[in-house]
Every structure is written in C-alpha cells, then in structure tokens.
Amino acid sequence: MRTHTCGALRLSDIGQTVSLCGWVARRREHGEKLAFVDLRDHTGITQCVVDNDVDVRSEYVVRITGVVRARPEGTVNSALPTGEVELGECVVEVLRKADPPPFPIDARADEVDEGIRLQHRYLDLRRERMQRNLRLRARVNSAVRAAMEEQGFVEVETPMLVPSTPEGAREFLVPSRKEPGAFYALPQSPQLFKQLLMVAGVDRYYQMARCLRDEDLRADRQYEFMQMDMEMSFVNQDDVLAAVSHSVLAAAEAATGVRPPDIERITWREAMERFGVDKPDLRFGMELVELTDVFASTEFKAFAGAASIKAICVPAQNTVVDISSFGRNQLDRLTDRAKKIGAKGLVWLKVTEDGIESPVAKFLSESETAEILVRTGAQAGDLVLIVADSWMTTCEVLGQLRNDMGRPPVHEGPYRYVWVVEFPLFVGVSAETGQPKPGHHPFTTPHPEDIDLMETDPMAVRSIAYDLVLNGWELGSGSIRIHEPDLQRRVFSVLGISDEDAAKKFGFFLNPFNYGAPPHGGFAFGLDRLVAVLAGEENIREVIAFPKTQSGTDPMTNAPVAADPRQLAELGLRVLPAAT
RNA sequence: GGUCCCGUGGUGAAGUCUGGAGUUCACGCCGGCCUGUCAAGCCGGAGGUCGCGGGUUCAAGUCCCGUCGGGACCGCCA
Numbered sequence: 001m002r003t004h005t006c007g008a009l010r011l012s013d014i015g016q017t018v019s020l021c022g023w024v025a026r027r028r029e030h031g032e033k034l035a036f037v038d039l040r041d042h043t044g045i046t047q048c049v050v051d052n053d054v055d056v057r058s059e060y061v062v063r064i065t066g067v068v069r070a071r072p073e074g075t076v077n078s079a080l081p082t083g084e085v086e087l088g089e090c091v092v093e094v095l096r097k098a099d100p101p102p103f104p105i106d107a108r109a110d111e112v113d114e115g116i117r118l119q120h121r122y123l124d125l126r127r128e129r130m131q132r133n134l135r136l137r138a139r140v141n142s143a144v145r146a147a148m149e150e151q152g153f154v155e156v157e158t159p160m161l162v163p164s165t166p167e168g169a170r171e172f173l174v175p176s177r178k179e180p181g182a183f184y185a186l187p188q189s190p191q192l193f194k195q196l197l198m199v200a201g202v203d204r205y206y207q208m209a210r211c212l213r214d215e216d217l218r219a220d221r222q223y224e225f226m227q228m229d230m231e232m233s234f235v236n237q238d239d240v241l242a243a244v245s246h247s248v249l250a251a252a253e254a255a256t257g258v259r260p261p262d263i264e265r266i267t268w269r270e271a272m273e274r275f276g277v278d279k280p281d282l283r284f285g286m287e288l289v290e291l292t293d294v295f296a297s298t299e300f301k302a303f304a305g306a307a308s309i310k311a312i313c314v315p316a317q318n319t320v321v322d323i324s325s326f327g328r329n330q331l332d333r334l335t336d337r338a339k340k341i342g343a344k345g346l347v348w349l350k351v352t353e354d355g356i357e358s359p360v361a362k363f364l365s366e367s368e369t370a371e372i373l374v375r376t377g378a379q380a381g382d383l384v385l386i387v388a389d390s391w392m393t394t395c396e397v398l399g400q401l402r403n404d405m406g407r408p409p410v411h412e413g414p415y416r417y418v419w420v421v422e423f424p425l426f427v428g429v430s431a432e433t434g435q436p437k438p439g440h441h442p443f444t445t446p447h448p449e450d451i452d453l454m455e456t457d458p459m460a461v462r463s464i465a466y467d468l469v470l471n472g473w474e475l476g477s478g479s480i481r482i483h484e485p486d487l488q489r490r491v492f493s494v495l496g497i498s499d500e501d502a503a504k505k506f507g508f509f510l511n512p513f514n515y516g517a518p519p520h521g522g523f524a525f526g527l528d529r530l531v532a533v534l535a536g537e538e539n540i541r542e543v544i545a546f547p548k549t550q551s552g553t554d555p556m557t558n559a560p561v562a563a564d565p566r567q568l569a570e571l572g573l574r575v576l577p578a579a580t
Numbered sequence: 581g582g583u584c585c586c587g588u589g590g591u592g593a594a595g596u597c598u599g600g601a602g603u604u605c606a607c608g609c610c611g612g613c614c615u616g617u618c619a620a621g622c623c624g625g626a627g628g629u630c631g632c633g634g635g636u637u638c639a640a641g642u643c644c645c646g647u648c649g650g651g652a653c654c655g656c657c658a
Contacts, residue, residue, distance in 0.1 A: 026619070034615040047618070058608085075616055083618090100609060103591050106619070108607075111592060115650050168658045188657090215657045340583095340654090427658095441658050550651065 001063055007044025009068050009085050019065040020046055020087065021095070023126065024056050025105070037092070039064055040105075042131045045080055047071075048087040059098040059105065066090040114541070119555040121546055133543045136255050137531045141208060143254035144228050144527070147247040153206040153230060158193035160186060160210070166505045167441070169213040172223075180572025186212040189524060191441070192509050194231040195481060198520040199512050206230040208527070217550045219539045220473065220529055227476065231522030237464050237480055241265075241419055244468065244478070244523045248530070252415065255534040263468075265419040272392075276310075276399015278423070281472030282416035286312050286406045288398050291386065294371045300363040302345060306388035311372065312398050314405045316381030321405050323383045326350075337404070338387065343397040347386040351378045407472060411536030418469050422447060425454075425463035426494065435496030440465040442495055442506075443488070444479040445521075451487075458494050468525055470533050476525025483517040485510075 002021040009018065025040035037048045037056060048064050056062055066087035077083035102119075103112045105126050117124040124130055145155075161184040164171055171185040189211045197205045209229040217223065228247065232240060245263050253259040271280050274287045288310045295303040303309055316323050331348050338346035349372065350357040356369060364372075378384050385401055387394045425446050426436035436458050438444065446454060447462035454461055465479035482488045488510070492502050502510065528540040541547040548554055568574065 028617045028620050029614080030617065030620080031614045034617085036617050036620085038618070045618095049616085051615085072616070075618085077618055079618085100590075104608075104619085108592080108619080113587085113591090113650070116591080118650095170656080191658095213657060216655085218657090219652075221657070438658055444658095549649090551649080553649095555650090 005043040006039050006041040006046045007081060009046055009082050009087075011070060011084050013068045014070055014085065016068050017065065018068055018087070019063060020048070021063045022061070023098075023105070024058055024060045024062060027056060027058070037062075037064070037090075039087075042135075044082060046082045046085075046087060047077070047080075048090045048092075050090045050092060054092045054094075056092060056094060057098070057100070059101050060094055061096040061098065063093045063095055064090050065093075115549065115555050118541075118547070118549065121556050125545060130542070133531070133535050133537065134545060136535050137527070137543055139254045140251045140527065140531050140534065143251045144247050145208070147250040148206040148228075148230065148243075151204070151243055151246060153204040153232075153243075154202055155207055156197055156202060156205050157207060158187070158190040158209070162187050162193075163508075165192070169215050172212050172214050175571040175573055177571055188213045189227065190229050194229060194522060195443070195509070195517075195520065196512055198231055198233045199515065199517050201233075201518075203234075204230075204232045205522075209524070217548065217552060219541075220532070222528065222540060222544065222547055223552060225540070226527040227524040228527060229522075229524040231520060233518040233520045235480075235519070235521055237421070237466065237521065240478060240480070240521050240523055241466065244525070245419075248417065248468065248475070248525065251530060252417075252534060255531070256415075260415055260417060263417040263419055265421055267422040268420055268424065268462075269422065271420050272395045272399070276395040276397070276402060277472075278420055279467065279469045279472055279474040280399075280418065280420075281403065281407050282418055283408055283413040283471055284406045286314060286402045288312055288395065288402070289376050291372065291375060294368055294375070295388070298368060299365065300360065300368075302347070302360070302363075303388045306394075308391040308394040309386065309388040310394050310398055311376050311384050311386040312402050312405075313376040313378045314383040314385065316379070316383075318406065320408065324381060326383065334385070334401070338385075338397050338401065341397045341400050342393050343387050343389055345387075346397075346401075347388075349378075349384040349386070351380055351382045351384065353380045403472065410471065410473075410533055410538050413471070415533070416471055419466055420469055421466045422462040423465040423467065424459065425450075425461040425465075425491075426458050430496070433496045436494055438495060439463060440477060440479050442491060442497070443481045444491075445482050445487070446491065454490055454494055464521070466523075468523070470530065473529050473533055475529055476523060478521065478523030480519075480521035483513065483519050485513070 001019065003018045004020060006020055006022045020039050022039040022041035025038040025045055028036040032053045033051055035050045037050050038045050039048055039062065048066060064087060067089045068085050069088045071084060071086050101123050103109045103116060103123070105123060107129065109117060109124060109127055110129070125134065161174060164173070164183065164185040169188045171188055174184040174186060176182040176184065190207060190209050194205050207229045209227050210224055211227050212224050214223065215221070230244065232243065249260055249263070268278055271278055274280070276288050289312065291309045291311055292306070295306070295309050298304050314321070314323055334348065335346040347360050348358060351373065372384060376384050385398065387397045389397070424439050425444060427439040428437050429435065430437050440463060445464045447464060450461040463479065465477065467477045468475045482491065489499065497505070528543060531543040532540045535543055537543055546554065546556065553559065
C-alpha cells in the first residue's frame with residue numbers, strides 16, 4: 001500500500017511519485033483549494049499539500065499518493081527530519097474515518113491524567129514518546145538475548161502454572177478445575193526451575209521470564225514484570241558478574257548508542273558507609289562523613305556514647321533543593337523526616353560567613369565544630385546534617401536524606417552502574433520464630449571467610465550475594481547457591497528450620513540435589529526497570545505497553561472482573577460476601 | 581493496613597483557604613472565512629450531575645463526614 005514511511009522522505013527523493021500511509025496528525029486549512037495535512041506513522045511526519053477539497057480530520061487513517069517536491073524557499077521546517085520536502089499533487093484515500101481522540105496524540109498528552117491515557121492506551125501508544133519507549137525496549141530485549149546466546153546460554157522456558165512455595169512474595173493463585181480446592185500458583189520467579197536445570201546439566205540457562213507477585217504496586221513495581229533470568233554451573237561470583245555485565249552493557253549500548261565503562265564494584269558495607277543505602281545513586285556526591293571519633297569525649301548529651309555519628313553536607317550549589325531558602329520551618333520538617341525514618345533526632349548546622357548557625361551550637365566545643373567543617377568540607381551557605389544512633393540507623397537515615405536532598409531526576413546525569421557485593425547472609429529477625437531471616441534467600445552461600453561465625457555471630461556473616469544497581473535503582477540480584485547438603489543444613493539451622501521442616505518445605509527442590517548438583521550461581525534483573533532508566537522514565541508503566549494502575553486494575557479492559565457463577569461452580573469455588 | 585496529594589464541559593488549568601447565579605483561560609470539537617501553513621490565523625457556536633452519597637447553611641464547586649477513582653510513599657516486595 002505504501003512506498004515509503006512518513007519519516008523517510010528527503011531532498012534526494014524529489015520527483016518521485018510515492019504513497020504514504022498513516023494517521024492525520026494535523027490539518028491546516030487555507031480555504032477550499034489549499035490544506036496542509038501532516039501525516040504521521042511511527043517513523044515521523046510528512047507534510048502533504050492537498051489542493052482539492054477532501055474531508056480529512058484528526059486521526060483519520062489515510063493513504064496519500066503524491067509527488068515529492070522541495071518546499072518553497074522560506075517554508076522549510078527545520079524541526080522535522082522531513083522538513084525540507086513535502087508531498088504535492090496529493091490524492092487522498094480515506095481508509096478509515098476516526099472520532100476525535102479524547103486527548104491530543106502528541107507531547108501534550110504527557111499532562112493528561114494517566115487513568116485516561118491507560119483507558120485509551122492504544123491512542124497513548126500512538127504517540128512518539130511511547131513508540132520510542134516500546135522500540136527501545138525491543139532493542140534492549142534483542143541485545144540482551146544476543147549477548148546471552150553469544151556467551152553460550154541456552155534459553156529454556158519454565159512453566160507458568162507451578163506449585164505454591166512457602167517463602168517469598170504473595171502469589172497469584174489459579175484454581176484447578178480437575179481437582180477442586182487445589183491451586184496452582186503463578187511464578188514469582190523461575191528460581192527453583194533454573195536451579196534444577198543446573199542439576200539437569202544445562203550448564204548455562206537464561207530466559208526472558210515473566211514474573212508475577214501479588215504485592216502492592218509502585219512506580220517501579222507491577223504485578224507482572226519481566227526478568228532476564230540466568231543461572232550457570234561450575235562458576236564463582238566473578239563469572240556470574242562478568243556474564244551479566246556483558247549482557248547489561250550490550251543492552252545499554254543498544255539503547256543509547258554508547259557502551260558504558262566496566263561496571264564498578266563496592267561491598268554492601270561500603271555502600272552503607274558511604275551512601276547509607278544498599279542501592280546507591282553514584283551520580284552525585286554528598287557522601288556520608290564519619291564523625292564518631294570526633295565526639296568520643298563530647299559534652300553534648302545527644303552525641304555522647306552514640307555508636308555511630310555521621311553527617312552529610314548539602315551544598316548551597318545544588319540543583320535539587322535550594323538550601324538558601326531553608327528557614328526554620330523546612331529545617332523542622334527535615335527533623336521530622338529523620339525521625340520518621342528512625343532517627344532519635346537530627347542536628348543541623350547552617351554554615352555562614354562567620355561561623356555556624358545551629359540550635360545546638362552552644363553545646364559543641366570549638367574544636368568539635370571546627371572538625372565538623374573540616375571533615376565535611378562545608379563552605380559558607382552549605383547545610384550540614386548530623387545523625388547519632390546505631391550504625392545501621394545512622395547510615396539509613398542519612399542515606400535517605402541524601403537521596404531526598406540531592407538525587408537528580410532519572411533522565412539526568414550519566415549512567416552509573418555498580419555491583420554491590422557481600423550482602424549480609426541474614427537480615428533482621430523473624431517476628432514469629434525469633435530467628436534470623438535470610439537476606440537474599442535460604443539457598444545463598446555464606447562468604448567462605450565468615451562460615452565459622454554462622455553459629456556464634458550470624459548477623460555478621462556475609463554472603464556471596466550481589467545486587468546490580470543503576471542510578472539508585474535496584475535492577476536485580478543474585479547469588480552463588482549452596483549445592484552441598486551439610487552447609488545447607490547449617491544455614492537452615494540458623495534460620496530455625498529443622499531437617500524435618502526443610503524436607504517438608506523444600507524437599508521437592510532439594511532432593512534432586514542428591515542426584516548430583518553442580519556448584520552454581522545466577523542472577524536476574526528487571527527488564528522494565530532497566531528500560532525505564534535508559535528511556536529516562538521515572539515510572540515503569542511508561543515502558544510497559546499495557547500496565548496496571550496502582551490499585552492493580554486495567555482501565556482499558558476493566559480487569560479484574562467478577563467471575564461468571566458458572567465458571568466458579570465448575571472450579572468448585574464460592575465467593576464469600578464482603579466483610580462489613 | 582497506613583500517610584499525603586489530586587478529581588471542575590472531550591483535554592489541561594484557575595476558582596475551594598475567605599460559601600452568594602456553572603464564572604474564567606488555553607487546547608480540542610462544530611460552522612463560516614481564508615492559496616504557504618507547520619501545536620496556522622480571524623469570526624461565530626455548541627458542549628457541565630464541579631467523581632459519587634450524606635450533612636451544615638437562607639445559600640455548597642467551595643465547609644464537615646463518608647465513599648469511589650487516580651498518583652507518590654510507608655508497610656509489603658525471601
């Protein structure tokens with residue numbers, strides 16, 4: 001039907017008779033004998049000069065046949081790649097009339113209520129921004145696949161109907177028709193299957209895997225999302241990181257045209273010390289500054305005896321917040337924020353030309369104040385925020401404030417990838433059992449140097465678990481798995497899981513290991529998040545063709561909908577009346 | 581489960597604090613004019629359950645309570 005796309009024509013095509021197909025983006029009428037019709041498809045826009053009276057309106061689908069000609073002098077549109085030419089002597093065929101769209105099919109729809117965009121997603125996706133995102137995503141997918149294949153990974157598909165597993169995220173359940181009362185679960189990840197593929201000798205597995213988790217939605221979380229899931233045998237951590245890095249960097253290059261440098265690596269401990277979070281955004285400074293020793297023998301009661309005292313310096317030159325406008329009100333609000341995050345309080349110091357201004361200034365000795373300024377490097381106009389608490393709380397509170405005060409928008413600044421390694425094996429304590437909880441999952445290998453601490457000081461044990469972080473977004477995580485039963489038993493023991501419990505909960509998964517499990521490890525990263533950052537989008541919904549709203553509905557299809565009673569009967573289900 | 585923000589012709593906003601006739605602006609839509617525009621221009625017109633329900637009041641878009649929808653976040657996401 002068409003000889004060219006709407007973004008294709010250039011001066012070199014002048015004289016050709018061509019046919020274009022697309023949607024009417026805009027029509028500028030100058031009386032019956034002259035109208036400019038901007039024809040749009042996913043490649044761009046071409047101006048067509050129509051000199052007969054044809055009724056074409058916004059979003060009509062048309063085929064226009066005409067002759068490519070140079071635009072008259074002074075009428076070139078430098079904003080369009082096709083702006084030096086136009087289509088003349090146009091014959092217009094209306095392929096399909098269209099109602100006026102509920103919102104403009106251009107950049108103005110960025111301002112339209114997202115519910116309305118989702119209700120008419122097929123129109124929203126017609127827009128240049130969304131087409132760009134869809135196509136960027138496709139390039140990333142393709143590059144990731146190619147990079148994995150190139151490294152000898154074999155794509156294996158795993159089932160969507162799986163048994164429910166005891167640990168982890170809440171699952172979506174699917175009732176069994178043949179066995180009323182029994183349910184499948186939709187996979188929150190292919191974790192078990194990919195490890196069994198290692199037992200099966202697949203050696204290097206990958207999959208673009210759809211994962212489903214029935215947890216509350218966020219800007220970076222949907223019920224269903226895609227992971228590049230991989231697992232490999234006879235490897236150590238370096239092998240896994242290298243394989244994933246290769247894939248992620250190839251994806252980044254495909255998306256942006258620039259191959260990022262090798263991905264740097266920091267330990268979890270260092271990430272917490274310097275940035276106060278386990279997913280640090282390396283695009284900006286404001287790192288946490290150690291002050292504990294400065295106050296070793298302080299008179300200031302709030303600092304005396306604190307396990308950890310740290311500070312961040314918010315520079316006056318700061319694109320995110322304007323410190324100079326900070327009055328008492330904003331500073332009080334910062335303190336409230338710190339308390340909400342878990343600090344007992346927050347000490348602030350405004351640095352001025354002739355010293356400092358702070359409610360606690362009179363409690364600090366001259367040498368203490370001087371040392372604060374030296375260590376933080378604070379200059380006049382800067383704001384210093386200090387927290388004194390347990391090491392963890394101090395880091396976390398300042399890390400959050402650092403992000404609040406300094407984190408640039410996602411589309412700004414360079415891409416800063418970082419591997420965070422040596423995550424703690426255990427994190428926190430289970431409210432039910434009083435035992436430590438697994439940091440990653442219960443099959444993660446403890447760090448060899450720390451294995452002997454497992455029974456005596458479990459919370460100090462590091463693991464061979466790692467996260468990949470990009471500009472403060474957690475892209476994914478992985479670990480070297482335990483393949484050896486004695487070690488697995490020791491970890492279970494710390495978790496408070498007896499041999500009997502383990503057999504009951506994980507038997508179907510662990511018994512196969514007895515037939516010969518190779519040492520193995522793997523990783524999975526979220527495609528949606530990677531694509532969102534590469535696309536400069538704050539929200540993964542912008543890179544998903546048909547996403548759900550925060551409450552888990554789809555305004556276009558109205559999903560979820562009540563089930564037909566006959567369907568329920570067939571499944572042996574009855575819906576309880578809503579509790580009142 | 582919780583905190584906060586938003587809901588006003590098809591779209592985006594102002595009006596809400598401080599109650600007084602559905603008032604205003606821009607885009608879109610319909611009609612007319614218009615031969616070089618390009619998010620064309622000019623003239624005219626249509627289009628509303630101010631999310632929904634209840635309350636206070638002589639009077640509610642505006643105040644109060646509830647509810648629904650959208651968004652950001654906490655919890656949750658091994």
